[in-house]
Amino acid sequence: MENFTLREPRYRFTGHERVLHDVSAANALPGLLSLFGYERVFLVCSRSINTKTTIVEELSACLGSRLVGLTDEVGEHSPLSNVLKAARHARDVRADVIVAVGGGSVMDMCKAMQLCISEDAYDRDALLKLQFVLSEDGTEMLTTSRAAPRIRQIAIPTTLATSEWTPVSTPIDDETRLKARFVVPDGSPRAVIYDPAILGQTPSRLLLSTGIRGLDHAINTACSSSPHPFASLLAEKAIQLYMENLPLLRGRASREALMNCQLATWYTGMGQMSVPHGFSHWMVHIVGPYGGIAHSDAACVLMLAQARWLDGWAEPQHSRLRAALGQPDRPFHEILRELLIRLEMPMTLDDLGLSRQRVEAMMRPALEHPMVTLNNLRPIRTEEDLRAILELAWKA
Structure with a gap:
């Protein structure tokens, strides 16, 4: 038998358990939380979604007492300082799931938060040590994290750039202005909710x-x-x-x-x-x-x-x-x-x-x-x- 190499065609499943299409996020989210047994939600969204739409208000109403924390401090390219602050906040309120409402920057931030929480990496230097490495042939990004994932996310996308489909997170390092590069174990959302009405509120x-x-x-x-x-x-x-x-x-x-x-x-x-x-x-x-x-x-x-x-x-x-x-x-x-x-x-x-x-x-x-x-x-x-x-x- 010939030796397998990473350049051979291979399919990489990224770990989603549910994808809901053409549904109301406010109607669907409580059922998903019950299905997975989640009780303590930390919600992450952009400032514009929080202040210029009714999306967060509607989700907060459907979550009720399950909502234990929220941040809209994400910023363009999700700076590491914001990632670390949000990860500490989610840890302190004992969140058992992150709900991401937004586009690439929001989802990048949530994946990096997951890595912080799983690895107990709550400062810049500790987090940057976890950047991905390349496979031997340079075709695949491999995680360096070895900790068991402690928290997952559910994604409600508001844009079309596909960040909800990868475990890769590339927040920007405030100090160097370079992109950090992480492959997060179980970093792809456990579930994705595609709500066209929410998408329609995006400029x-x-x-x-x-x-x-x-x-x-x-x-x-x-x-x-x-x-x-x-x-x-x-x-x-x-x-x-x-x-x-x-x-x-x-x-x-x-x-x-x-x-x-x-x-x-x-x-x-x-x-x-x-x-x-x-x-x-x-x-x-x-x-x-x-x-x-x-x-x-x-x-x-x-x-x-x-x-x-x-x-x-x-x-x-x-x-x-x-x-x-x-x-x-x-x-x-x-x-x-x-x-x-x-x-x-x-x-x-x-x-x-x-x-x-x-x-x-x-x-x-x-x-x-x-x-x-x-x-x-x-x-x-x-x-x-x-x-x-x-x-x-x-x-x-």
Whole structure:
């Protein structure tokens, strides 16, 4: 028998026990808590969700005495200082579950909180010692935590970027402005509640940009350097759903369009941890904190640049995607460019408000990042390669 290597196709199940689709979160949450035996809820949400919507008020009413703590101190990219403060708060109120209401920053924070509580790591240095390592062949992120998980989360997503589907957490280190990198044991939510009415309260601009981030995840899965047939099948369906439904989210979105976009995140999430992703997925972790740019906005620009970079190098993959989208004769990057124009999303680094000098300062961190230069279908190994693909990100 041949030896198994991590580059062989493999499927990685991320541990969700329930996914509820097209339901009211306020109606569904109490039943889930009873099913799992949870009695003490710590709720984490963004400041805008807490102050500009009725979501927290409705969830608080359905939770009643089960709600023992709440924080909306998350912040963009979930700074470690906020993670540690919230973890201590959840510990002190003896929470037995975290309920995450929000997008990527909220869920990143909750996963990192789980790691703090499981490892008794309540200061910066102790937490940073738990960053992930790479598998021997560089295709998979592996946890360094060995403690038994003490707490899980239930996720109620308000965006479309798929953070609810991974155990990976990348909060920003306040001191260095670099992303910390954790793979949290049982870090994926135990349950996900997809409520289209809650999604519909998210501002349209944010909904669209996070949808592009989800689309970028799906494209990276479909065009992976080590693909898996099941993951590719799911990704191709997700790409169809995103492309068809994201334009319908502009203005007052229909319930059907919201539901279809949530299905797209579900399909994307079910496969994205099974295969290594390339440049556009990881470069946002540099452009975001160094440029003060939201991940989802950076994803718009880098997704397009990567599609141009792979033109002619990913022909079988792009051919399948073009056919699935009913545009077999157009370059894939042109299809993506047209979508970004329709959605009025950024297409260039200049659109993000970045100068060439500022992007130049990102070169070294990008080259030193453990994933930016790995697992690209068209290799990105040298500074010259990195400059070449970033040059495509200046092109409208």
